Amino acid sequence: MADIHTVRSSRAFSTAPMPRGTDSARPGSVLAKTTSISPSSRTISATPGVRSPSRVARIRSPIRAPSASRWKSRFDRKGEHVAKIENEFVEARGTNGKFQARPFLPRKPIPDIGQAKIDGERFHSREFMQREWDMIWTRTWNIGCHVTELEEPGDFRVHSFGRESLLFVRGEDDVIRGFYNICQHRGNVLCQVREGATERFKCPFHGWEWNLDGSLRQVMHPQLFPQFKNGVPKDDLGMVPLKTDTWGGWVWFNMDENAAPLRDFLGEAGRHLETYQLENYNLIDYKSFEWKGNWKHAHDAFNESYHFEALHPEFLDFAEGFDVPIELLGIHSRMLNFNHTVSEVLSDRDSMTPIRMKMLGVPEGYEGSAKDVHLAIVEYKRSIQDESYIPYKQMNDEQLAHQYHYTFFPGTTFTSTPEMSIVFRYRPHESDPNYCYYDFLITRHDPPGTLPPEFEYRLYRHDELPNYAEAFDATFDPVLANVLQQDGTNMPTMQQGTASRGFKGMILGEQEVRLRHFHQTIDRYLRGDFPMRGDR
Incomplete structure (x- = not known):
């Protein structure tokens, strides 16, 4: 074993050789979905820091939804559907101001980059896996x-x-x-x-x-x-x-010594995320999962919201994943996950049910509709932006309440709010295309001078996957841990199904354009087209 002369007691240090796939350090977690962590607590909640009685007492009158006529005249986008929350948000908050992170709203049309099916062989072929290693993993950041x-x-x-x-x-x-x-x-x-x-x-x-x-x-x-x-x-x-x-x-x-500088690779997407001042966040939890599925299945599961209604119905009570804004940024991409609201898929968007009270992060004193909680949260954070250590002032209104979800090709996703940022890291298996490693890393924007907390890192093998709520213990809300477990449970069945002789290829809709773009970028690299800048 290595000769270690000093080991600080704050670290979970082990002298045993590491099993394959193990990744050391402090643990982390969460989804590309909807959450935030309270700066004063280790537990993830729906909205941190919005229960200050002295501040939120101002937010008492219900917020009116825009009229149907104003919505139609302003947002029809030539007959295309637009999620109701977009109209409600822009109508209430406007689109004024210039910010480093360009707002999604009003949304841009989702680009048409083709409709061809995506073959299943890429998820199973050892030859394809080797080409990915040689042409992608060894040439990207x-x-x-x-x-x-x-x-x-x-x-x-x-x-x-x-x-x-x-x-x-x-x-x-x-x-x-x-x-x-x-x-x-x-x-x-x-x-x-x-x-x-x-x-x-x-x-x-x-x-x-x-x-x-x-x-x-x-x-x-x-x-x-x-x-x-x-x-x-x-x-x-x-x-x-x-x-x-x-x-x-x-x-x-x-691993490519001739690679372009990191910031050139991250491009515009990286510049957007700099508004969060992520360098000031502490790593507070980190778990790894060996999933019985190819790494691209893991990537695809966390880069579209189209599956929320079927796989995660509980999400509909405190988030909107229906028809979300999506943008392609060179070899990277981003989407907006709406937090602190109720999905238009549900007929009742106004009532404050127990699950909504728990997960929406309802400000104290708020008396409006459940679907409009996100507007009250923006109002509250604007009211304290001059005195908060969190840089609300340099963020656009969307960032204050909603989840900015950015994926850097090939294997890194950031899903961020002002109070927390979660990284999903998709790692290829060392030898088998039928397995992958999925890392869940939670970071939190603690007050200046706060020391990173201690936690236990663990790798869960595919045959010992836990109840995810127990795996995260007190650091991750059980409702959200169950959502992650639902995603992980899909991995073996996706791997099995895409290998079937009866499978004719993936049919991807407009809301899955990030997946199509991702697989097209894989093909681009495998052709030997290596962009020096992430914007291209």
Whole structure:
């Protein structure tokens, strides 16, 4: 095992070798759906920080919905359907102001990028899996760990990524670096614990050592190597570096040393999310799930809301997933998930039922319709924006109440509110296209100076998947944990069904355009077309 000289007690440190797929660190979680975390609590609730009696007492009169005639004249988009909440929101809040994150509303038409079926072979073929590894995963930027996991010099973190073991460490010069976690002597995995703090890395097999900056520190008995008779070639035997950068509080890596800079890759989508000041969020929970399904099934499950009504009917009482705004941003994409409202699919959008009271985040003193809670939340956050540590002032109205859902190709989704941001990370299995790893990482915008909380990371194998509410314990609302479990339960049946001789290919509707765009981007990379900027 690695030679670890110092391990801080705040870390969940293990000396046992990591099983494949394990990802170390602090845990995280949630969906591309609707939630927020209270800055004063570790429990996710429908709306954090909106129960201040001194503030919300102002919000007492019901908010009137726009008249049908005003809706029709302004929002018909040449006869196309528009979700009712869009009209209600724009009518109440307007579209004034310029913001770094461009508002979705009024929505742009969803682009027509074709109607061809998507074949099922790509989810099962080992040849296709190998091509993805060679042409996509080794050429794109992906997340390794959170910056708060590397707080002090010597802090390190191991990340499993496909067939690779990667090592991230903060050096004595305070620089975060990434390396292939491999001993240059015989190819042994160098650091065989998930995380900790050390002064050097020592291979447990023959004792070769490396410094925190990746330079060779020591070869055990170099006189036994005739190739070293003229001296040990330290430059040639250093740890092999990864292209590494930080953005949004995360450590990103790229295995292509000639890759474009990270911010060029993130493009406009990255600039939008900078308004949240994600670098100030703490990682508060993190769980991994080995799912019996290809990683692309996991991606597809969390990048459309069309399935809400059938798979997650409980969502309809506190969110709108019907006909949401969607935009394609180069190789990336985004959609708007409406929070703190009631879906137009339901006939009664006004009553305050128990589930709505629990999940809508109803401000104290609010007496309006259940469907209009989101408008009261925007009003409240605008009222405190000059005194809050959360940067409400630089966010557009949509961001204050609703979920901005951004996916960076190929395997990273951010779903964010001002108070919390959740990352879904889709990782390929090391050898089998019929499995994948799905990581759920919760970050929270705590008050300045708040230390990251301790938590237990765990990887759940496909044959030991828990009751998800129990897996997250007190960090994730049981209603939302059940929603995640519903998504995970679909993975084996999707994998089985797309392999059937009777399956003729995926038929994707307008609300699934992000999936079509994603699979077209995969095909683009497999053709050898590697965009240097994410906007293209």
